[in-house]
Amino acid sequence: MATTEEPTIELKVFVDKEKSRVLFAESGKEFVDVLFGFLTLPLGTIVRLLGKESQAGCLDELYKSVERLPTGFFRTEACKTMLLRPINGAAKQCCQLKVRVDDTEHREVYVCRGICCCARADCACSSVPGAVCRCGKSMTRVGGDRPEYDSTSSTAGAGSVDGVFVKGDIKFIVTDDLKVATASTSLMLSLLDKFEVQDPSSLEQKTIQLSSDKIISLLKRSLTSNGPLTGHYFDVDMAHDDSGIDMLHENLHHEQDNGGEHTLINLNISVLQTKDNSSVLYAEVGGDFVDLLFGLLSIPLGSILKRYGKCGSKGCVDNLYSSIGGSVKGFLGPECQSFLQSPKLAPFFGCGSSKILQVEELSPYKEEIGTCFTCFKTYGFSNLTYCQGKYWNINSTHYYPNCTEPVKTTSLCEVDPKSPKEECENGEAYVKHGHQKFIVTDDLHVLPLSLASTIQVISEAKIQKRDLVEKELALTKPHVMEIFKAALVTRKALSTVLLPPMNMKKLYHHSFGLY
Structure with a gap:
């Protein structure tokens, strides 16, 4: 019985064997299309594809909280489904990719x-x-399937010169940290200078095939590492990368509210923290705050990078986003430039x-x-x-x-x-707003408020009651923006934002054993 062979994308990598590093890769439109497709993926989809092990701040814990929370806490049964399997606003384009990453049924x-x-x-x-x-x-x-998804209308069908996002059948150079540019002699020479390669013949050239599973692995590395191609080629373990932490310190507590609205209606929370301001154990919140956190799972990765730039990831996906308006500008389809730089939500996913x-x-x-x-x-x-x-x-x-x-x-x-x-x-809203209270831990694990859940969190923290203090806070829009940002890169989102700034660096050094 004949079996359908899984589609793959060919990629030629240039390897410095002495330094065990991939310097850059050469690819056609198919690989670049898939990379740019990363930017359209909702955060909830990314977490699901990576088996809830994305290591992207608190997102894994948020996703698991939605899974565990009974359906009765959501406005409808469909609300929970929307957060666990969010629809990609660029689904029509992403369904045309040679290798599909997102397995969500969009049609x-x-x-x-x-x-x-x-x-x-x-x-x-x-x-x-x-x-x-x-x-x-x-x-x-x-x-x-919907008529609008008819494969015969695909702009990237067999024999087409254009790709899904990319115009023309041209070659691209992709660096180890995912900067994308059209291939040229001047770019090649500048890269050889950058990597101090005196003899280009010393570089090893290897052609690799990337299946869906391997591209998903590359997605994970791009979120947590500044060398995903090297990591993939040499099969390097994905260690915890804290490269974005110092930058997070510098940029937190400086959010500007361009709309001039400094307050959010009735967004009041109660925080249980240590008296010495070393950590937040949890916040007691209403459904409105939980709804804001859960809503993050529906936001496309590109929209996060548009708002937060480098601070939106510990890895290098920001380089992909920057390439769209920079080194590949003019080589994208007329509409693609716009919706890759400002990805949109699917209908009714607004929150x-x-x-x-x-x-x-x-x-x-x-x-x-x-x-x-x-x-x-x-x-x-x-x-x-x-x-x-x-x-x-x-x-x-x-x-x-x-x-x-x-x-x-x-x-x-x-x-x-x-x-x-x-x-x-x-x-x-996804979550019902009412009298129900929740607790949100430092890593944004969400639980319905109960005596058992609060005692469990305190017990696990191994902190005596005399060392704890409860504080009432009214969150402003900049506070929420900072919590979103921290949630993307650290598992101590509440401590990072709600504790005094002077304690941030000390907190992180202590958390990651740097003392």
Whole structure:
């Protein structure tokens, strides 16, 4: 039985064997397209692809908190799904990559199965399974793929000169720290000078094949290391990299609020910390604060880098982002330049976090298809011709229509998966806002507030009650921006932001055993 061979991308690396280092690589459009595709991935998708071992600050712990939190704490069942499997706003492009990294199903449309649904006029649909239709029924998958994802319309199809994001079939140079530029003699000479290579023939040239698994591994290295190509080629263990910590110290507590809004409505928290300001054990918070933290998982990596630059990662993905407006500017498709520099959220994924980070949201999906409401509910996209077709009746020697419905079109209209049926207006929150309280630990592990959970955190910290103090804080927008930033690079996000700045360096040296 024949098996389909997994697609791979070819990459030629130039290796300094004496120093055990990959200096740079030469590639075609396919590899560069995949690298730029990293920027469109939501943070929650990255954590999931990396098996909740991304080592990107507190993101793994945030993701696991969403997994463990009962569905009843979310506004709808679909809210939890949206955070654990966020949809990529650039899914249409990323589905055309030669090697796909994101395995999220982006093409499906979900509707309820009710033929007598009250949403008949504008057939309510969703991109998220489990969303609630206007009739109150849960939406399940419809057969076939959306017409807009038709592979025949791909701009990067077989034989195409252009790539998914890149224009033309040209060669690129990618350095070990993922700076991308078009290949040229002057660039080659400058790189040889930079790496002090006197004899170019001394470099070893190797061609490697990158499968989906290997590219996912490269993604992880790019988040935590400044030499992901070397790490991959020599199979170096991914050790904890604290290279971004000092830069975080310098940039925290200096956020500017360009909008002039210094406060967030009712965002008050209670912090349990040590009296000597050495650490925060946890914060007692409401659903509004938890919603802001969870919303980070829906934000694209490129939007984080746009806002925070180098401080948005301990690795070198910021070099990828910088290359778009720098060394490869003019070599990207007309629309690609814009949505790679400012990746957008999928429809209805907007939330409090995206508002603070100024990430835009795409318009809801709307489509008019050539089939009646009943046939679409029955067959989905998989058999649109049934509704328009006819069959031959042997007895009467006449053609009869397969479907007798007079209206042969259906308008699909995407609804908000975060809004329960009983709510008339759309809402942005994932988590219910109410009287329920939560505790958020220093590494942003979220738990419903209970006596057992608070005692457990204190016991694990091995700190006596006499050494603890509770403080009430009203968080401003800059505070939240700083917590987001710290959450990306350190597992002590609350201590980093909420303790006095003078204690930061001491805290980190103590945390990483540098004394």
